[in-house]
Amino acid sequence: MKIVTYNLNGIRARLPRLVEYLEEQKPDLLCLQEIKCADEVFPIDDLRAAGYDGHWHGQKGFNGVALLAPQGRDLSLRRVGLPGDPDDSHSRYIEGALDGIIVGSLYLPNGNPVGTEKFAYKLAWMDRLRAHAMELLAEEKPAVLAGDWNVIPTDSHDDVFSVRAMQHDALMQPESRAAFRTILHLGWTDAIRARHPEGAVYTFWDYTAGCWQRDAGFRIDHLLLSPQAADRLLDAGVDKDYRGREKASDHAPTWVSLED
């Protein structure tokens, strides 16, 4: 079972890339982020024509998350929105289940600039995610928390092309990393690092300054596995070549394969 997380940076601008991905990779479950559209203009007809269906939680212009699975598969919707703050207006979390596996698609706040209310919002959102991640573990089922976590886990070149270039970014701050580690240490497994303990595995390359061409990327799209999911881990990786195609997102699809 191939589960993919893909930050699209606009589902309408990326529709040819997305349909191509579905046809070429045939994922069992796709977690989307930054769809950047209101619910009523989500291009569900185009996705159904490509053989997929799903659930989405949109927002005009910004954010937005979704879950897709092949038509005919029983993808159920468990939750829209992250619990813990009824006043939070950002569409950043949606959760479903397929074949007994719980899957959350999350778009964690970027948090820049550091020292502003945006950074405080990021940390508060991460604390809400921690609480929900605990609730999920208590179910003792296979679960995957997949998405754009907007955290570069370490200073290693395996995670970031240049510490110096990124050191003041919200993705690299000790507080962001501590919150990420706190969630991991509840009992979640970082699927990419479980399968690739060493070596650069980047998931994002900025559009500017020729970052893609010189492989100046970093790792911020993560799939975290509950113990029951980690027991079934077969492989994980990044479908990197989609980043180099025409009208690409600045993120590459990142995936995990679980034993059926």
Add this chain to the structure above:
DNA sequence: ATGCCTCGCACAGCGAGA
């Protein structure tokens, strides 16, 4: 120190991204 590029919005540049 800022722009680099790209998106959506709305139809001109601007906010946001990371």
